[in-house]
Amino acid sequence: MKNRWYFAFFIVSGFCSLVYEVVWLRLAMAEFGVTSALVSIVLSMFMAGLGLGSWCAGALSRHLLRSRASTALRLYAVAELLIGASALLVPYELRWGHVLLLKMGSVAAWQSSIYYLVSGAWLALTIIPACTCMGTTFPLLIAAIRMRSDQNSETSFSYLYVANVLGALLGTTISAFFLIEMLGFRGTLLVTGGLNAAIATSALAVSFAPSLSRPPVGRLNENAKHKILYGLPDVDILWMLFTTGFVSMALEVIWIRQFTPYLGNMVYTFAAILGIYLVATFWGSRDYRSWVRSHRSHDNNWIWTLLAVCALFPLVAADPLLPSVSSAAGSGAPVARVILGIGPFCAIAGFLTPMLVDRWSLGDPVRAGSAYAVNVVGCILGPLVAGFLLLPWLSERWASLVLTLPLFGLAALAALRGQSDATTRQGIRLKALFLYAAAALSAFLIVAATHDYETRFPERVVRRDYTATVMATGTGFDKQLLVNGSGMTSLFPLTKVMAHLPLASLGRRPESGLVVCFGMGTTFRSMLTWGIPTTAVDLVPSVPAVFGYFHSDAAHVLASPLAHVVVDDGRRFLDGSTLQYDVVTVDPPPPPGAPGSSLLYSREFYSIVKKHLRSGGIFEAWYPVHMADPATSASVAKALQQSFPHVRAFRSIGDVGIHYMASMEPLSYNSGTVLAARMPILAAADLVEWGPAATPEEQFKQVLAGELPIEEIIGGAPKVPALEDDGPINEYYLLRTWFGYYR
Numbered sequence: 001m002k003n004r005w006y007f008a009f010f011i012v013s014g015f016c017s018l019v020y021e022v023v024w025l026r027l028a029m030a031e032f033g034v035t036s037a038l039v040s041i042v043l044s045m046f047m048a049g050l051g052l053g054s055w056c057a058g059a060l061s062r063h064l065l066r067s068r069a070s071t072a073l074r075l076y077a078v079a080e081l082l083i084g085a086s087a088l089l090v091p092y093e094l095r096w097g098h099v100l101l102l103k104m105g106s107v108a109a110w111q112s113s114i115y116y117l118v119s120g121a122w123l124a125l126t127i128i129p130a131c132t133c134m135g136t137t138f139p140l141l142i143a144a145i146r147m148r149s150d151q152n153s154e155t156s157f158s159y160l161y162v163a164n165v166l167g168a169l170l171g172t173t174i175s176a177f178f179l180i181e182m183l184g185f186r187g188t189l190l191v192t193g194g195l196n197a198a199i200a201t202s203a204l205a206v207s208f209a210p211s212l213s214r215p216p217v218g219r220l221n222e223n224a225k226h227k228i229l230y231g232l233p234d235v236d237i238l239w240m241l242f243t244t245g246f247v248s249m250a251l252e253v254i255w256i257r258q259f260t261p262y263l264g265n266m267v268y269t270f271a272a273i274l275g276i277y278l279v280a281t282f283w284g285s286r287d288y289r290s291w292v293r294s295h296r297s298h299d300n301n302w303i304w305t306l307l308a309v310c311a312l313f314p315l316v317a318a319d320p321l322l323p324s325v326s327s328a329a330g331s332g333a334p335v336a337r338v339i340l341g342i343g344p345f346c347a348i349a350g351f352l353t354p355m356l357v358d359r360w361s362l363g364d365p366v367r368a369g370s371a372y373a374v375n376v377v378g379c380i381l382g383p384l385v386a387g388f389l390l391l392p393w394l395s396e397r398w399a400s401l402v403l404t405l406p407l408f409g410l411a412a413l414a415a416l417r418g419q420s421d422a423t424t425r426q427g428i429r430l431k432a433l434f435l436y437a438a439a440a441l442s443a444f445l446i447v448a449a450t451h452d453y454e455t456r457f458p459e460r461v462v463r464r465d466y467t468a469t470v471m472a473t474g475t476g477f478d479k480q481l482l483v484n485g486s487g488m489t490s491l492f493p494l495t496k497v498m499a500h501l502p503l504a505s506l507g508r509r510p511e512s513g514l515v516v517c518f519g520m521g522t523t524f525r526s527m528l529t530w531g532i533p534t535t536a537v538d539l540v541p542s543v544p545a546v547f548g549y550f551h552s553d554a555a556h557v558l559a560s561p562l563a564h565v566v567v568d569d570g571r572r573f574l575d576g577s578t579l580q581y582d583v584v585t586v587d588p589p590p591p592p593g594a595p596g597s598s599l600l601y602s603r604e605f606y607s608i609v610k611k612h613l614r615s616g617g618i619f620e621a622w623y624p625v626h627m628a629d630p631a632t633s634a635s636v637a638k639a640l641q642q643s644f645p646h647v648r649a650f651r652s653i654g655d656v657g658i659h660y661m662a663s664m665e666p667l668s669y670n671s672g673t674v675l676a677a678r679m680p681i682l683a684a685a686d687l688v689e690w691g692p693a694a695t696p697e698e699q700f701k702q703v704l705a706g707e708l709p710i711e712e713i714i715g716g717a718p719k720v721p722a723l724e725d726d727g728p729i730n731e732y733y734l735l736r737t738w739f740g741y742y743r
Contacts, residue, residue, distance in 0.1 A: 014165065028094055061142075082133045101576070157354055173275055246382040251345070492654065511532060512581050603639045671704075
């Protein structure tokens with residue numbers, strides 16, 4: 001009966017760990033920047049803490065095995081209590097790190113290697129201690145199970161692993177679809193910390209049971225002989241664990257790029273991919289628990305061959321030329337692509353991982369801790385290799401093939417050595433070899449027959465980097481910029497208005513300007529026609545690299561001594577800078593619900609912008625109202641209204657969005673004639689380059705005629721709060737959509 005308590009503990013513990021990973025990553029992005037390097041650092045520190053904790057607790061278990069089960073359980077309770085305390089401490093520690101970097105100024109300048117060194121060191125000090133406590137939980141409970149009874153203790157890791165994966169699945173879905181929208185990030189952390197405290201209290205109470213205070217039962221011989229798996233040396237199990245962790249997590253990075261074009265660029269896309277990953281892993285590990293009761297471990301040597309070929313299934317599921325599969329919005333086909341693509345691989349990996357740890361440890365918490373730590377090391381390195389080495393140089397298809405090769409190597413070992421038992425019939429050996437050959441041929445055919453997403457577009461320029469796959473395609477005014485398959489912007493007059501309207505509204509000659517989010521480079525190009533130093537910032541290195549596809553004079557523009565392009569997170573660029581500008585214009589990546597986009601719509605961001613506007617300076621924010629619901633529109637408008645004393649809104653040319661103009665000084669517009677008169681000759685020509693009006697005066701008149709009262713926008717959802725970092729209602733909106741819920 002006590003083991004059922006342990007199972008329940010690990011469901012809740014797995015839930016909490018996943019929530020912490022999601023929320024801490026988001027809080028770190030707000031404090032240190034939305035960059036791939038930063039995301040990699042956070043996730044690496046999280047996994048490093050898990051591995052360190054598992055190894056340390058495993059080593060500690062050598063002494064615990066001579067004690068009582070109650071001792072291990074009480075240490076587990078302490079670990080859970082410390083994890084719960086981290087829910088309160090980590091947000092403050094992240095904020096302190098942000099303040100520290102700002103105080104260091106030029107010593108740790110934004111974009112510098114020192115910046116990432118210092119931020120990485122601070123993130124290590126912040127996240128690793130809490131995650132080390134998380135990592136101790138497996139060995140400590142395995143020790144408690146081992147000391148209570150030898151019965152079924154040889155598979156205790158897989159028993160807890162099933163519970164942990166189930167908890168992680170619940171943490172993914174409940175946090176993404178409910179908790180964060182209801183409570184915000186910090187409120188979600190408080191609830192999660194309370195759950196950890198509840199686990200600690202319950203574990204402490206259970207530890208006083210008389211049966212757990214007795215001396216250990218059974219034989220706890222640490223030097224017990226371990227059975228050989230597949231005829232391989234015992235230590236090779238560790239290499240298998242490392243490889244499965246490495247390949248699984250590396251492939252997950254690739255899957256996100258592969259399936260985003262079908263699922264859309266939003267928080268729920270990533271939650272769906274992770275949820276499917278965990279559902280399949282849960283069923284695989286659950287199936288192993290049933291299988292192990294009636295089979296010998298070497299009976300499954302063929303499953304490694306199946307794992308290798310299933311790693312390539314996403315290439316088929318994500319093929320844009322896949323017949324009879326519609327990716328239309330609202331259909332279930334995009335989700336079906338993901339399920340069919342990653343489900344089989346994740347299920348098999350979920351089967352093999354607990355099997356390997358069980359086989360290596362046989363219920364020994366010392367060995368279980370070291371085995372799990374090895375698997376975690378693979379999980380750390382996999383995403384780094386995929387994100388920084390493979391994807392910048394190879395397509396998703398070829399990167400998947402490279403990652404599949406180690407799996408085929410393991411499959412060959414299992415197929416050739418797994419049948420070395422003298423009692424094995426020759427027919428079984430031949431069957432395994434035939435299966436391996438068929439899988440290798442299938443892999444070759446899959447890679448040869450499938451296509452990457454960009455093959456949908458006959459004319460294209462593709463650039464890849466550690467952040468995204470960027471594609472420029474189309475001709476004339478039908479040119480498109482796609483980032484990971486999502487359309488960013490188009491060649492349209494409104495992108496010129498984003499520069500010319502605020503610059504002409506100054507009432508004086510501007511001295512400098514800043515464009516946050518480069519896009520096709522149109523706004524940046526237009527601002528330079530005013531003859532002022534202009535800086536453009538974009539997060540994705542490959543976006544400015546395709547500037548020339550959209551504008552034939554791109555090389556000339558970039559050669560100007562007034563032009564400056566920075567590849568980095570726009571918010572952090574501002575927060576770490578002391579420069580001021582006459583105009584700051586921002587065009588967040590669409591849709592308004594894109595992950596992380598709230599960091600460019602929130603009151604906190606607007607507070608940063610105000611510090612970088614010269615006296616009388618203007619902030620121009622483009623908002624694609626046609627892509628958002630009334631509540632998100634009202635929330636953004638409220639955030640602007642509460643941040644700036646003077647805000648005006650104008651419908652764009654074509655009525656596809658809103659130009660927000662905000663300033664600390666009054667904004668007055670007499671007429672299009674006055675605005676046009678303030679423009680340099682080159683700027684006036686640029687404004688009407690694409691029409692629709694023939695003169696700057698008429699162009700400005702069209703924009704001014706579309707003014708919208710802010711109160712009218714807010715009136716669409718008057719109860720909604722102003723958008724804040726802690727309450728990104730533009731990204732989390734299901735409860736509002738389904739039930740009209742407002743936090």
